[in-house]
Amino acid sequence: MPPEAAPLLEVEDLRVEFDTPEGKSRAVNGVSFQIQEGETLGLVGESGCGKSLTAMSVLRLITPPGRIASGRILYRGRNLLTVSEPEIRKVRGKEIALIFQEPVAALNPVFTVGDQIAEAIRVHHKVSKKDALAEAARLLKLVQIPDAERRVREYPHQMSGGMCQRVMIAMALSCKPSLIMADEPTTALDVTIQAEILDLLRRLKEEFRLSLLLISHNLGVIAGSADRVAVMYAGRIVELAPVREIFASPKHPYTIGLLRSIPKLGERKRSARRRLYAIPGTVPDPYAHEAGCPFAPRCPDVMQACRREDPRLLPLEGGRKVACFLHHPAHPSSEAATS
Amino acid sequence: MTGNPQGNLLEVRGLKKHFPIRRGVFSRVSGYVRAVDGVDLVLKQGETLGLVGESGSGKTTAGRCILRLIEPTGGSVVFDGVDLLGLSPAEMRQMRRKIQVIFQDPYSSLNPRMRVGSIVGEPLAIHRIAKGTDREHRVADLLCKVGLDPMAMKRYPHEFSGGQRQRIGIARALALNPRLIICDEPVSALDVSVQAQVVNLLMDLQEEFSLTYLFIAHDLSVVEHISDRVAVMYLGKIVEVADAESLYRDPKHPYTRALLSAVPVPDPDAKPQRIALKGDLPSPAAPPPGCAFHPRCPVAVEVCSRLEPKLLDSGGGHLASCHLVHPDGAGPPV
Numbered sequence A: 001m002p003p004e005a006a007p008l009l010e011v012e013d014l015r016v017e018f019d020t021p022e023g024k025s026r027a028v029n030g031v032s033f034q035i036q037e038g039e040t041l042g043l044v045g046e047s048g049c050g051k052s053l054t055a056m057s058v059l060r061l062i063t064p065p066g067r068i069a070s071g072r073i074l075y076r077g078r079n080l081l082t083v084s085e086p087e088i089r090k091v092r093g094k095e096i097a098l099i100f101q102e103p104v105a106a107l108n109p110v111f112t113v114g115d116q117i118a119e120a121i122r123v124h125h126k127v128s129k130k131d132a133l134a135e136a137a138r139l140l141k142l143v144q145i146p147d148a149e150r151r152v153r154e155y156p157h158q159m160s161g162g163m164c165q166r167v168m169i170a171m172a173l174s175c176k177p178s179l180i181m182a183d184e185p186t187t188a189l190d191v192t193i194q195a196e197i198l199d200l201l202r203r204l205k206e207e208f209r210l211s212l213l214l215i216s217h218n219l220g221v222i223a224g225s226a227d228r229v230a231v232m233y234a235g236r237i238v239e240l241a242p243v244r245e246i247f248a249s250p251k252h253p254y255t256i257g258l259l260r261s262i263p264k265l266g267e268r269k270r271s272a273r274r275r276l277y278a279i280p281g282t283v284p285d286p287y288a289h290e291a292g293c294p295f296a297p298r299c300p301d302v303m304q305a306c307r308r309e310d311p312r313l314l315p316l317e318g319g320r321k322v323a324c325f326l327h328h329p330a331h332p333s334s335e336a337a338t339s
Numbered sequence B: 001m002t003g004n005p006q007g008n009l010l011e012v013r014g015l016k017k018h019f020p021i022r023r024g025v026f027s028r029v030s031g032y033v034r035a036v037d038g039v040d041l042v043l044k045q046g047e048t049l050g051l052v053g054e055s056g057s058g059k060t061t062a063g064r065c066i067l068r069l070i071e072p073t074g075g076s077v078v079f080d081g082v083d084l085l086g087l088s089p090a091e092m093r094q095m096r097r098k099i100q101v102i103f104q105d106p107y108s109s110l111n112p113r114m115r116v117g118s119i120v121g122e123p124l125a126i127h128r129i130a131k132g133t134d135r136e137h138r139v140a141d142l143l144c145k146v147g148l149d150p151m152a153m154k155r156y157p158h159e160f161s162g163g164q165r166q167r168i169g170i171a172r173a174l175a176l177n178p179r180l181i182i183c184d185e186p187v188s189a190l191d192v193s194v195q196a197q198v199v200n201l202l203m204d205l206q207e208e209f210s211l212t213y214l215f216i217a218h219d220l221s222v223v224e225h226i227s228d229r230v231a232v233m234y235l236g237k238i239v240e241v242a243d244a245e246s247l248y249r250d251p252k253h254p255y256t257r258a259l260l261s262a263v264p265v266p267d268p269d270a271k272p273q274r275i276a277l278k279g280d281l282p283s284p285a286a287p288p289p290g291c292a293f294h295p296r297c298p299v300a301v302e303v304c305s306r307l308e309p310k311l312l313d314s315g316g317g318h319l320a321s322c323h324l325v326h327p328d329g330a331g332p333p334v
């Protein structure tokens, strides 16, 4: 067997907690995954499951009352959770860039987009303002903004949502990072614009051999862009597999339910309106720390062990992983092994 | 008591809403945003008409004009045989019992300081339909209908999840036994698994109370699933209407085709034949001449920039406004 190349990013047992008057919320509850060089990892899951917090943890952007309670985040072998403050600042933008969901809100309304990109460049590189602005225009061209020389002098409010998102991508590219984390990069956009932005991300990824962490709640977006997919539920990754496997043969009952509950385009037969499959119930309260699998109260296949023990994310064949007792027998000692 | 022979519950003709743009110290009107610019829609009793289109195409404005939550600039809205635009404010208030609305945002559309019982019971109080324990019973009943525990009455909106809040909004809309519900992006803010629950609920309630829905949304898959017929809106105008199956199987208008081709499909092996559109949606303050879609249209021909195409039947009630679909369907020269 050929030795696996060392991953670019390795997240191990990440935990993010919130200490609030209502109690302790385990918003990210033991998340582990890897991203290889040049790979796109899709992170899917419903609102509140901890996707954004996971990405923000990588750059140590969690603010109180939230805190990273434990875990390791190895970037090129270095643990980002223990490096000094000046060092993590060097990583932000230069090594790893984060694109936020709301492109318009993420830009500063009082500066031109050119100034903002130039500023991002000058944080990490000693170049003149003039050269930085020229570079900004080049980047706008790279993300296919027409008439880039003129538009560097425009303000965010003069641009559409799609244009602003292109500006955010240009800014993310400005310091030539190795990894871009895109948090719902197209959620606020129309489908036509969404398709263009996804094309752009795919093209840039190939051109610059970038790695991408693509966060989305839209399984269609993930299917078209990711190499591997991590499915999150209630602060954990419940399934991790190559993209084809996730869609062709989902293993975790939550993944199966999620895939069944999306209406698919062109499925409709003449005059037949069928009910959609709906996963019963709701996500668990993050403050209640029930024993067992977090999906147990909604799971159609729930067994006794599921309510007692926490299933761990363990490997199956074909490089995939699942956290479910249907696929791994329960061990009374497994709890002791993790703690 | 159905108002007309075709069983049409709602007939919207030539509906227009032009918002004035005011500029300068004297607030002079310097132009108009043509948010809705000549919309025709027909809803049959008991059906669901889906209304789709990009952000800013005028869907919400059209819905609000039908309810007269904003006053239309022109056109007519006939509901159950009555011209709504001719009604006095008092008459319109009475009519609102029969036409209700459900909003997109389950977080901001409910008063955070009111208990759920008062929120759902408010329409009954305003219209003096029920009070005291009678009202409480009816509210409990409504909460059951939308799948909530009647005990929810005593609690506040922030104690509920997004899907549950949308259920509260639906219960409130049902309180007065309406005939038509305008659903403005009712599931857009919800997660897929919750979205499925709410879509199913809306379909069940429709059957039980023979409701008619105008279902506004931008998710084309959800609209296909829930609608009997679908209308596609672009820059304030309807560019295509057909029954759902025929619209999705055989879209006629180049805009509809582009829109459908851009929907991401949950299948990694799908090879999307995406039709790219040029540029962004133009401003409705200065819609392009001729066919408003022509600057972005991948198949536009010379006539498209000169003449406005009419919305015409291309067979079996499938309407489209495009010169390529109807070579002789040009409107008057502009």
Ligand SMILES: Nc1ncnc2c1ncn2[C@@H]1O[C@H](COP(=O)(O)OP(=O)(O)OP(=O)(O)O)[C@@H](O)[C@H]1O
Pocket: A018, A020, A025, A027, A045, A046, A047, A048, A049, A050, A051, A052, A053, A054, A065, A066, A217, A286
């Ligand atoms: N200020 C806070 N106080 C307490 N808990 C918080 C706070 N901020 C976030 N959380 C917790 O973090 C979770 C949200 O995590 P995160 O923002 O990563 O979700 P997400 O998966 O990105 O969701 P979305 O799809 O809505 O963006 C919440 O469910 C909540 O439990």
Ligand SMILES: Nc1ncnc2c1ncn2[C@@H]1O[C@H](COP(=O)(O)OP(=O)(O)OP(=O)(O)O)[C@@H](O)[C@H]1O
Pocket: B019, B033, B034, B035, B053, B054, B055, B056, B057, B058, B059, B060, B061, B062, B218, B284
């Ligand atoms: N009160 C107003 N004054 C001026 N312009 C308005 C007003 N309300 C809406 N508009 C404009 O009218 C157009 C149509 O807006 P509308 O909200 O109806 O679109 P929509 O199709 O519902 O979009 P979305 O999908 O984003 O909800 C937009 O260009 C909008 O900016």
Ligand code: SF4
Pocket: B253, B254, B255, B291, B292, B293, B294, B295, B297, B298, B299, B300, B301, B304, B309, B321, B322, B323, B324, B325
């Ligand atoms: S009328 Fe012309 S511009 Fe308009 S959609 Fe048809 S082909 Fe395109």
Ligand SMILES: [Mg+2]
Pocket: A051, A052, A053, A183
């Ligand atoms: Mg998020």
Ligand SMILES: [Mg+2]
Pocket: B059, B060, B061
């Ligand atoms: Mg709207």
